[in-house]
Amino acid sequence: MKKLINDPRTVVAEALQGVALAHPGLLTVVTGPDHIHRADAPVQGKVALVSGGGSGHEPLHGGFVGYGMLDAAVPGAVFTSPTPDPILAATLAVDGGAGVLHIVKNYTGDVLNFETAADLAEAEGVQVRAVITDDDVAVKDSLYTAGRRGVAGTVFVEKIAGAAAQRGDDLDAVTAIAQRVNAATRSMGVALTAPTVPHAGEPSFDIGDDEIEIGIGIHGEPGRERIALEPADAIVDRILAPIVEDLPFASGDEVLLLVNGMGATPLIELYVAFRRAHESLAAQGITVTRSLVGSYVTSLEMQGFSLSLLKLDAELTELWDAPVQTAALRWGR
Amino acid sequence: MKKLINDPRTVVAEALQGVALAHPGLLTVVTGPDHIHRADAPVQGKVALVSGGGSGHEPLHGGFVGYGMLDAAVPGAVFTSPTPDPILAATLAVDGGAGVLHIVKNYTGDVLNFETAADLAEAEGVQVRAVITDDDVAVKDSLYTAGRRGVAGTVFVEKIAGAAAQRGDDLDAVTAIAQRVNAATRSMGVALTAPTVPHAGEPSFDIGDDEIEIGIGIHGEPGRERIALEPADAIVDRILAPIVEDLPFASGDEVLLLVNGMGATPLIELYVAFRRAHESLAAQGITVTRSLVGSYVTSLEMQGFSLSLLKLDAELTELWDAPVQTAALRWGR
Numbered sequence: 259m260k261k262l263i264n265d266p267r268t269v270v271a272e273a274l275q276g277v278a279l280a281h282p283g284l285l286t287v288v289t290g291p292d293h294i295h296r297a298d299a300p301v302q303g304k305v306a307l308v309s310g311g312g313s314g315h316e317p318l319h320g321g322f323v324g325y326g327m328l329d330a331a332v333p334g335a336v337f338t339s340p341t342p343d344p345i346l347a348a349t350l351a352v353d354g355g356a357g358v359l360h361i362v363k364n365y366t367g368d369v370l371n372f373e374t375a376a377d378l379a380e381a382e383g384v385q386v387r388a389v390i391t392d393d394d395v396a397v398k399d400s401l402y403t404a405g406r407r408g409v410a411g412t413v414f415v416e417k418i419a420g421a422a423a424q425r426g427d428d429l430d431a432v433t434a435i436a437q438r439v440n441a442a443t444r445s446m447g448v449a450l451t452a453p454t455v456p457h458a459g460e461p462s463f464d465i466g467d468d469e470i471e472i473g474i475g476i477h478g479e480p481g482r483e484r485i486a487l488e489p490a491d492a493i494v495d496r497i498l499a500p501i502v503e504d505l506p507f508a509s510g511d512e513v514l515l516l517v518n519g520m521g522a523t524p525l526i527e528l529y530v531a532f533r534r535a536h537e538s539l540a541a542q543g544i545t546v547t548r549s550l551v552g553s554y555v556t557s558l559e560m561q562g563f564s565l566s567l568l569k570l571d572a573e574l575t576e577l578w579d580a581p582v583q584t585a586a587l588r589w590g591r
Numbered sequence: 592m593k594k595l596i597n598d599p600r601t602v603v604a605e606a607l608q609g610v611a612l613a614h615p616g617l618l619t620v621v622t623g624p625d626h627i628h629r630a631d632a633p634v635q636g637k638v639a640l641v642s643g644g645g646s647g648h649e650p651l652h653g654g655f656v657g658y659g660m661l662d663a664a665v666p667g668a669v670f671t672s673p674t675p676d677p678i679l680a681a682t683l684a685v686d687g688g689a690g691v692l693h694i695v696k697n698y699t700g701d702v703l704n705f706e707t708a709a710d711l712a713e714a715e716g717v718q719v720r721a722v723i724t725d726d727d728v729a730v731k732d733s734l735y736t737a738g739r740r741g742v743a744g745t746v747f748v749e750k751i752a753g754a755a756a757q758r759g760d761d762l763d764a765v766t767a768i769a770q771r772v773n774a775a776t777r778s779m780g781v782a783l784t785a786p787t788v789p790h791a792g793e794p795s796f797d798i799g800d801d802e803i804e805i806g807i808g809i810h811g812e813p814g815r816e817r818i819a820l821e822p823a824d825a826i827v828d829r830i831l832a833p834i835v836e837d838l839p840f841a842s843g844d845e846v847l848l849l850v851n852g853m854g855a856t857p858l859i860e861l862y863v864a865f866r867r868a869h870e871s872l873a874a875q876g877i878t879v880t881r882s883l884v885g886s887y888v889t890s891l892e893m894q895g896f897s898l899s900l901l902k903l904d905a906e907l908t909e910l911w912d913a914p915v916q917t918a919a920l921r922w923g924r
Contacts, residue, residue: 260783260800262860262896264822269863276862279869280882316858336859450593467593489597522855524891525649526669527595529609530602536612549613551918553886558857561892563595585884588921 259459266456270313270335277320281585284324288351291344294320295330300354305423305432306330308348309361309416311368312337314455315476318412318555321586327420328361328584336455336558337477339367345375349384357385357429359436361415363408364392387429389436391415393445393566395504396473396481409476410518410555411443411566414578417587421580435577439568444504446497447520447564449474450487453557472496476520476557490527494534494565501567502542509543514578516566519553523563528552535565548578554586592792599789603646603668610653614918617657621684624677627653628663633687638756638765639663641681642694642749644701645670647788648809651745651888654919660753661694661917669788669891670810672700678708682717690718690762692769694748696741697725720762722769724748726778726899728837729806729814742809743851743888744776744899747911750920754913768910772901777837779830780853780897782807783820786890805829809853809890823860827867827898834900835875842876847911849899852886856896861885868898881911887919 263269270292277294278287286297293310300306309319310332319331329352334340349358358379362372369390376386393411400407419436427435449471452461462478465471470493473481488496507513517532519525528551536546547570555564568574581590596602603625610627611620619630626643633639642652643665652664662685667673682691691712695705702723709719726744733740752769760768782804785794795811798804803826806814821829840846850865852858861884869879880903888897901907914923 260803260820260894262783262823262826262856263863264824269859272866273859273862276864276866276869276884279879280862280865280884313859314857316862321858450595470593487593490595491597493595521857522892522894523595524647524854524889525654525886526602526606526646526891529606529613529649530596531609532613533605533609536609546612551609551613553858556857558859559855559894561593561855583922589916590924 259454261456263456269456270333284585291347293330293332293344293348294323295348295351296323299329299352302354303356304354305356305427305429306352306354306358307361307420307423308352308358310340310345311363312339314558315555317586322416322584324584325591326424326580326582327416339365339371342371342374342378345372346378349375349379349386350382353384359419359432360386360388361436362388362390363412364390364405365402366404385429387433389415389433389440391440393440393443395444395500396446400475401479407475409445409447410516410564411445413554414443414514414568415439417582418574418577421577439574442569443566444501445564445566446501447474447562448472448493448497449560449562451561453478453560474562476555478557490530491534494531495538497565498535498538501565505569507544507567507569511544512547512570513544514548514568514570515546516550518555518564518566520560520562521553521556522559522561528563531563548575592787594789596789602789603666617918624680626663626665626677626681627656628681628684629656632662632685635687636689637687638689638760638762639685639687639691640694640753640756641685641691643673643678644696645672647891648888650919655749655917657917658924659757659913659915660749672698672704675704675707675711678705679711682708682712682719683715686717692752692765693719693721694769695721695723696745697723697738698735699737718762720766722748722766722773724773726773726776728777728833729779733808734812740808742778742780743849743897744778746887747776747847747901748772750915751907751910754910772907775902776899777834778897778899779834780807780895781805781826781830782893782895784894786811786893807895809888811890823863824867827864828871830898831868831871834898838902840877840900840902844877845880845903846877847881847901847903848879849883851888851897851899853893853895854886854889855892855894861896864896881908
């Protein structure tokens with residue numbers, strides 16, 4: 259295992275110390291139980307958004323804490339759900355009296371622990387709602403998950419619901435927007451190589467030098483099939499088709515397209531993939547009116563990428579464009 | 592070779608098509624000869640900044656084209672200097688009558704081709720100056736380079752000189768600022784793995800499973816020594832010391848610290864490195880007042896990182912903080 263770490267047992271804690279030192283005006287990092295929140299939390303009268311999950315997917319979620327997006331992020335150990343304690347602590351820390359929305363990727367452990375934390379927070383008088391993201395069309399009932407998995411489309415939910423909260427929507431309205439975004443989002447990924455979890459010390463799965471895994475999960479969970487490496491355009495077409503068919507996206511639609519690197523995929527390759535996805539969508543009458551290209555929801559140093567598509571309307575476009583100021587997404591402010 | 596590409600011969604052209612489709616309002620991509628410029632170029636009366644070099648270091652340089660930074664970027668083939676033709680075309684395209692500054696990383700081919708393009712542009716009546724960046728303290732007279740190499744500190748030069756041009760400084764003043772930033776910047780890098788150039792098809796160098804290369808170049812050029820893998824803190828200390836000694840940075844200094852991923856290093860590891868660098872600098876009385884953590888000057892899918900340090904003063908800090916709107920750096924606007 260070749261990693262820039264000191265000790266698998268301390269990597270998350272040390273990274274959090276780095277985050278605190280790198281973003282002093284923006285973020286506050288609380289240790290014991292660990293979470294990250296906006297430096298100006300709680301924002302009185304604003305609905306607060308809390309997300310979280312296993313570490314190893316950076317910049318998700320800590321990189322999305324700040325004005326116009328998340329109020330707090332709760333990082334578990336690498337690829338491991340956070341326990342209820344830090345989720346509860348984050349929820350109480352950011353509640354500004356208008357309630358808290360939990361945005362939870364659909365993994366059994368995450369869902370259970372966020373539910374427990376929500377119950378505990380409600381017992382302390384904080385109103386909590388939850389939205390479970392499940393944008394991955396690849397498989398149903400995978401390792402760690404009942405139903406579909408929550409993957410890179412979660413960024414759309416966090417950004418757009420964050421903008422709705424920032425403009426002053428109440429808890430019911432923010433929850434409804436988050437549900438609407440999740441319902442209109444579909445994703446699928448591909449892996450060229452496997453990630454290595456620090457405390458495991460070995461790659462999460464074996465894959466041949468000429469093989470790729472279609473429909474990979476963000477923890478290296480199995481996808482739909484293992485095939486021989488193909489040209490980029492063929493791979494893009496292979497995962498774009500099930501995304502488009504599933505919603506379905508149709509001619510005349512305007513969409514937000516995310517080409518997401520999973521950790522070790524060079525940006526030059528992500529743009530090659532973006533070109534093909536844009537071109538294929540255009541050929542189907544689907545117009546990419548907003549886009550995002552980069553590594554936003556990663557799986558440590560896994561080589562691979564995912565495509566996420568959100569069907570836009572005027573309101574969702576306006577909320578996507580609204581100002582945001584976080585470590586990983588920043589515009590208009 | 593496991594890459595998300597169609598053909599090694601078309602990867603740069605296809606990526607540029609992706610860049611054009613992904614950033615329509617921000618960038619214009621010109622093909623034949625290939626370059627990227629600000630969508631609103633030429634900006635009349637403003638000094639224009641042009642940089643470039645081999646592809647494979649993305650987001651450098653195309654990701655830094657936009658308001659407050661570069662006016663144009665000229666991408667060569669992967670790890671290969673651009674020829675004079677596209678450099679000339681970019682220079683002519685962005686000149687707004689106030690002259691053009693070339694920002695050139697110190698590699699022999701880049702320097703020669705930018706010089707030739709500058710001569711041709713001058714012959715067409717455009718005033719051109721050049722600043723050669725050479726921030727890498729690792730080695731002198733390396734493969735491809737006479738003197739020191741230009742590496743990740745180039746981002747500081749492009750951002751700060753870009754802000755000076757944006758506020759209305761004339762060509763002499765912008766050139767002087769760029770030189771001042773380069774003179775106050777030092778960098779050094781480490782590789783854990785080798786990159787694979789698409790048209791070569793094989794890793795650029797052999798490195799053992801337990802070895803790292805101290806002082807690596809951004810094209811995989813040899814560094815100072817090959818040692819056994821160490822804990823992250825020890826590696827950070829090993830490359831921070833020569834950076835600090837070289838300028839030298841001293842107690843009481845305020846600095847901008849960049850922890851730069853070279854392609855395949857997870858963000859969580861970059862924050863572990865940032866923590867240690869910040870802590871070690873603090874112990875020497877050097878205060879990190881500005882920071883940047885992420886993959887900004889990469890070497891395809893190489894695992895590794897570099898540290899860059901710029902000694903700040905009030906003016907450089909203000910120019911670093913000034914609004915910027917590019918694909919890869921965006922704040923305040």
